[in-house]
Amino acid sequence: MNNIEPLQFQKHQHLKIITERGAKYGDAVSMVYIVPEEIPHLTANYPIVLTKDNKTGQFRLAVLLGFEDGENLFLKDNQWQASYIPLNIQRGPFYPALADINGQQVIAVHIDTNHSRVNGDEGENLFEHNGSPSELLNYINTVLTCLTSGQTTGNDFIEKLLQHDLVDPLQVNIEFDNHSKVFLEGIYTINMEKISVLDKEIIRQLNEKNYDRYISAIDSNLSGNLSQLISLKNKKLAALAS
């Protein structure tokens, strides 16, 4: 069970955070939500797709990390095998959430004190002795700020895509080297044919917000990065078989 509370020096000064990667720290996930501002960093490695949030049914941007529940092909023991790690992984046990500070509703850092990264002995401090935030906490602050503002951009970006009917289900049947098969479900992408025939005024509106760059980055790297992910899976299968 999660136990999420607003982060406070008095209450949490003795907590330490384990920052190395690992399945036992919740990194073994096959998909993670992203925000549009991350897209330039993600295109080198990750297939970027749209998927629906289970709880709300709303579309969100995400990257694929594996092909079955709990499979993260970028994670090898305690190493993440890509130069950029998505912010929602970096976030670890921290959440941006509304908190009541002196009667005002502000977005504040929250921590899940039951998270496997959180303990009293091992890892990095959250606070200096004088109560000022540690380097780690400053970094987490930046990550959460990016995620919060990115969420707004992401929602607007997706709303525009849906409004112009540009999202299509992506139906991919994959057969791995060992002949096992997987059918990717619940994955959507951008229909580039429809983009090419959009009204000039709509294109102008999309370009104004840089959405054209996101769209082309998502589209142009999808098949290459999906192939890379498939070859990571094939390597894993071969290693298991040998």
Next chain:
Amino acid sequence: MSTPIKSIIIVGGGTAGWITAGTIAAYFKNDSSQSLSVTLIESPNIPIIGVGEGTWPTMRRTLKNMGISETDFFKECNASFKQGAKFAKWVTGEEDDFYYHPLVLPQGFLEGNLAPYWLEQNNNISFSAAVCSQEHLCEQHIAPKQIGTPEYAAVANYAYHLDAGKFSGFLTKHCVSQLGVKHILDDVTDINMSPTGDIKSLSTTNNGELEGDLFIDCTGFKSLLIGEKLGVPFIPKKDTLFIDTALAVQVPYENEDTPIASHTISTAQEAGWIWDIGLSSRRGVGHVFSSDYLSEDMAHKQLRDYLRPRVPDIDSYNIRKIPINSGHRAKFWEKNCVAVGLSAGFLEPLEASALVLVELSAKMIAEQMPTTREAMDIISKRFNTRFLYRWDRIIDFLKLHYVLSKRTDNQFWIDNRDPNTVPDSLLELLELWKYQTPWHHEFSQTEEVFPAASYQYVLYGMGFRTETTQRADHSSDRNFAKEKFNEVMKMTNSLLEGLPTNRELIEKIHSYGMQKI
């Protein structure tokens, strides 16, 4: 010289009028070969009946074809999901007496027939619970889909419960703003005929004379055009279906967490039955009965007694009385006038057949819209043949529920089983089904209203026995049946685990909406 059909005038603005207007207008919206204008005139002085609150799954296609957002429909019409009907106390009248007529087909129904194998098993699982998952979902108030399932798509087949008053207004707005239907609020003062016997035009109080090529009578029980003006006779069916009065009431839920039933509940009474329909905002409940067998006072009392456990102050509620005249017109399309909705006929709402007949009528009128007046008489003949067949099948199917009852608490039930009150077509089928289970061969018309599956659900739900010597000894068939029964159990478990409750899903639809894809 041929006379092209260009102008459609619909008279009456209840759900029938607007479904018909929207279906026709949407069908011709992008058709440049035949330009049609659709005008709907409704009286500002005549209230709509508005008790048709249960639909068939066909309504999903009907709304989608009109270009309606399912999310908007849910929000604005207080809609909820309906996965079939639960019939309580229809067989013995005991507390534990119930069965389901779900909306999904028995597992593997297009490949093979499970009924003979269920009959020979004869264990304690009900027919519908053995052959599909839906009874299990309904019993736990589970929704038929997830919030991530696209609009109009289903995990388990579903229809709707809706607020009929709100539905008319919702359709009006959509048809006028999105589909170009011309809306006139005015009273029709006269119907003017041409020498050929066609309707030429309508005189109105404020809008002068409205000329049209095809007139659609959606004037409700009044049947202003096809009945009063064209004199097409009404064929009463009260000899078969005895119900003649409805008492209807709207009641709130106990609190905001009360489960919303995802099926219509129909509970048999001394001389009729009570419908119970859960919307997102309230329940709509009504007692339909035969006044030949039960006094109105007793009918009121039985309705209040039914409601009292969950609505303690039921005595303070206002109950509406609606007369039911079971039967239909001898023809539905006469000259250049076609009746849709209550003007065509009405039967007790036991299987929610009213709105589906409106949808099927509107669809056939749109799809087979005659291009000229000369072609119309051939299309109208075809329309009449098809719909007379459909009304007869619905009457058979409704009567089936009464024929199979074993209740003896009122002469109503005993008389219902008198063969003289049962249509010959149904008597013949019942004779056949003593020896073999209902199957596709009996229901071979295109767009058959009730498939063989529906007859199976009612027959075996009500304890009818078929002697099953039929080919039940083929081991391959027996393996097929075993496999399907197992599939149902597996599927039921995964659905119960993966689907939200009806109330949860409706609340999420209100908060987030459903996606179009």
